[in-house]
Amino acid sequence: MQIRDGKPTREAYGKAMLELAANDSNIYVVDCDIGKSCKTVPFSQQFPNQHVNVGIAEQNALGVGAGLATTGKIPFVTTYAVFGSMRMLEQIRQEVCYPQLNVKIACSHGGFTPANDGASHQGIEDIGIFRTIPNMTIVAPADYESAFELVKAAAKYDGPVYLRFTRDAVPSIYKSDDKFEIGKAVELNKGSDVTIICTGDILSKGVLATQQLEKEGISVKLLDMHTVKPLDKEAVLKAIKETKAIVTVEDHNIINGLGSAVAEVVAETGGCKFKRIGIQDQFGESAPYEHLLAKNGITVENIVDTCKKML
């Protein structure tokens, strides 16, 4: 469990799509004029027959994707998290989730990662929104390596999947040969005192907090809950059984994200001590990513303190 400099996970998306398309002519990308930012330009150049760009028309993009899916294509409708989870939301509900069509919603700019773009472009509600829609699967990879593998896993998975990527670089944690299964949490560290559960780009903070706590003699179980829905309930139940407390950490609004999903399991099973760390139900602004996280208590120090206070 070592942290290295990493790359934006949107770059892993672009690269994985090239590999997928090379092996399957049914893999499509539907762009909305932000292919450059979403890293699908090489795809459009190498696989023009599997690429569609509908312009700045997200609702239509989703519908075109649904139509392609009815004929057996596997379209990845590509945009930013704010637009993917809100501008095209009702279309996703009606034309993808309700008929369970095999459409992927692939979104860059998740959470605070488009830091300088400001609140309009920071998708901090996406996970919560999609959690409430039946048949949707939500995947938020933590780093470049896991994003690359999880995009490929999403392509193999038959049904709607929302993929959340980062605009900016995030530290790498995984090795390129690590394997991932949608719906199955990864246990990065075994422990018996406290469990830290992370999703998406802030996993590196969970890793650093774990290392800090272990130095102080506290045994930490660290889970990467890359799939927020369906939640790996077994992993949460195991954490309740094996450790005394659970802390969740996410770059997402504190309402209805990973923390809420885990809280539901904790509350309904009698559970254990439990705390959530996330965005404090407030919008961001144009500012460095780390500052935005810090303003919401999403820091290594706060994770460490929160864990210690519960023990």
Next chain:
Amino acid sequence: MRQNNSVEFLKEKAIEVRTTILTMIHEAKSGHPGGSLSSADILAALYFDELNIRANDPKWEDRDRFVLSKGHACPVLYSCLALKEYFPYEEIHTLRKEGSILQGHPDMKRCPGIDISTGSLGQGLSVAVGMALAAKRDNKDYRVFCVVGDGESNEGQIWEAIETASKYELNNLVIILDQNRLQNDNICDVVMPSRDMVKKFEAFGCETLEIDGHKMEEITDAFDKIRDTKTNKPFAIVAHTTKGRGVSFMEDVVAWHGVAPNDEEYEIAIKEVKGGLVCK
């Protein structure tokens, strides 16, 4: 005509479609008769002649696709599917009932012959574009027909979809506007004037035809013309129709958008539609 049926045969089918629409909505005690009746002649022409489909193989991959973008008018679609024996005709008695394949709005997972679930307005045409694009990319000959409402065309997504169809030269897509001039709250001109829909379709890059959507000859002539036209453009048919067509007291009456006829009204309505359409 594509299958050499006669216009008289299609008119007979339109009568059967109308009686089925009225029967299912009457029995369900809810549903949308106005927009179902306005598109009955168009769908009769499609399902009993123009569409290249197989009722015994609803998912045949080379079939023509049909998208009812104005999904609330599904009684007209269910009537065609029932008469084509996609499912036993008796199913029409289950419309809007718990467990039915005939949901209040079309559900492709439950009902054979439904190519996409619709019901939320403005969305079906984008899906039709995706289907037509797939045919082009796969070098397949099937075509996609999409019926859109004029009230529905208030939705901006309709126009996003048409732009995409033009960009990708989807000459295998036929958009049919059921221009019945009425919508939920009032007449379109009061709620949101559509202005000149022919000019709008043309401006968005469609090869556009204008017909009386209740004259079977005009409907089949339009389909003939489309089959014979060499163009890179998607097709649009602006079909002038009357909401509630075929039932005198429903025609052009806003209130018949989404209510079912009672027993007495049903009996009168059935008698009227069985006589066929009275020319205007």
